[in-house]
Amino acid sequence: MNNRQHTILAILLAAALLFSAGVARAxxxxxxxxxxxxRYNQLLGYGLVIGLNGTGDDIKKAVFTKQAMINMIKRLGLSITPDVFRRMKTDNVAAVMVTAELPPFARPGSKIDVMVSSMGDATSLSGGTLLMTPLKGADGKTYAVAQGPLAVGAIAFGGKAAKVQKNFPTAGRIADGALVERSVGxxxxxxxxxxxxxxxxxxxxxxxxxxxxxxxxxxxxxxxxxxxxxxxxxxxxxxxxxxxxxxxxxxxxxQVDVPARIVVNERTGTIVMGKDVRISKVAVSHGNLNLIISESTVISQPNPLAAGQTVTAPQTTVEAVEDEGNLVVLDMGVSINEIAKALNAIGATPRDLIAIFQAIKAAGALQGELIIL
Structure with missing residues (x-):
């Protein structure tokens, strides 16, 4: 066996051991x-993050950010003239949506974590502080109030020609950032x-x-x-x-009963098989078809005394190579361990296994459910 085959067998055997252990133990x-x-209850609020180092919203474009700033200033007892309103310009403020989950039996005075996500065109919330934000439930009542400095856990630096980014700097978290004001009994x-x-x-x-x-x-x-x-x-x-x-x-x-089920994810090539999956007697042969496509440019140069012009033309070469497929016979009622060994014997990759299971299901030989994510 090569390393690829050993990897496939190890993955399937690990899945078998995982499922068998889960079924055997109550x-x-x-x-x-x-x-x-x-149950948990979802909370939502709209707020402002301040203290950003030039990475906030462009208030000329994000009108809702500018309006929220004006409303906040008015609530603090300050007045803004129309002239100041027109000339207002800042880039260290960002409008955000604040989300949280209110756990069951949470009492007034207890604290919960909150998630803060940018709404406008802010490039980073790193270093910002969330201002007092009421968090409301689906009934429109305020159940908590959030405020505090953000922990972003991401970076984003760059200029006009290049940019370096790690994770997502436009979303952050505040541990124990909201104070519960109302409980759900x-x-x-x-x-x-x-x-x-x-x-x-x-x-x-x-x-x-x-x-x-x-x-x-x-x-x-x-x-x-x-x-x-x-x-x-x-x-x-x-x-x-x-x-x-x-x-x-x-x-x-x-004692939990687990249905016979195979779950595959075509995007990632992940396959999970339940312990009770059984297959009726069936023969499986699978060969890979590899397409090799290469392109080159052909230059046509006319004679020096000719009146023609030099031209270029693309030339494409296509070659199809099909691997030889081995035939393996799966007996009736074989277990997941035997399935893993048999399919590994024909050199099937995880993505090959997805196609094989789909074909076995179509043939009516799969005694279980096939779920494709």
Whole structure:
């Protein structure tokens, strides 16, 4: 085997070990399901970043930046005459959108991280400071207020002829940059029922989850509603201690069932195969077709006494080379380990494997789902 074949085999075997380990070991409920109503909430705000070293918005073009500056100055009790308004010129201010996620049970006074992204034509937010920015939820209410210096983690330098840039200097982050002003509470339904939603819907996993809860807290405590929901009735012993009940429940181990699935990404050549993928007996032959295209310029020079002119013409040469394809037979019900060895034997690259799996699926020999990203 060459190095390329060893690499392919190692990738597929690693995927097999990853999936087999995940199926053999049970997962906790907190790792596979979420309690309905306990979730993050998106926050959004519009603000200004100041203190930029000539890398801010061009306020002649970014009218919204200029208007935001005027509104801010007015809120501070200063007045601007029309003449000053027309002559206003600065490049150390940038209009930005501020986003954040409000975690569940966040109380007033707690702090959350915020992301700051440029809206206008600013070239860098490095060294800037975000001014006080209210962050609102989907209901239009203010839940947090953000302010502070940005950590950009990027650089951008250059002149008229060249430029050097690392990462994206027009976006930054402020750790603990927003102060929570309003909380989003969780209220237990009057019936005392809890509804858990599986992150990866599956009927078998939902049934296993209900069975595990009933073994821990007694019969009829939980039942699966569908492939993605499990309803849990709080026992009488926990009526006055919701936190302890949820803690005990979410630490229960559940046997997770993984569907037979192959996921491929054609853009990157990434292939992930599930442990339960099986293939019916099929013969596979795959050969690579290489096209070699070369171009050269032919110069036609007339005789010295002729009246013609020197001309040039492009000349293109195309050569097709097809590698010999080996035939490999995959027996019925082979495992992912055997698939990896068999396909590696014919020298298939990751991108070749994508085409092979598509052909096996089209032939009806793939016992599983093929997902192409």
């Amino acid at each position: 997962a906790r409920i907190k790792d596979i399901a979420d309690l309905e109503g306990v 969780y209220h237990l339904p009057p019936s005392g029922d809890l509804l858990y939603q599986l992150r990866n819907t599956d009927f078998t996993t939902a049934a296993h989850m209900a069975e595990a809860i009933n073994r821990r807290f007694g019969p009829n405590t939980a039942h699966s509603i569908d492939s993605g929901s499990v309803k849990v009735l709080m026992p009488q012993d926990y009526k006055n201690d919701l936190v302890t009940f949820i803690s005990d429940l979410e630490n229960i181990d559940v």
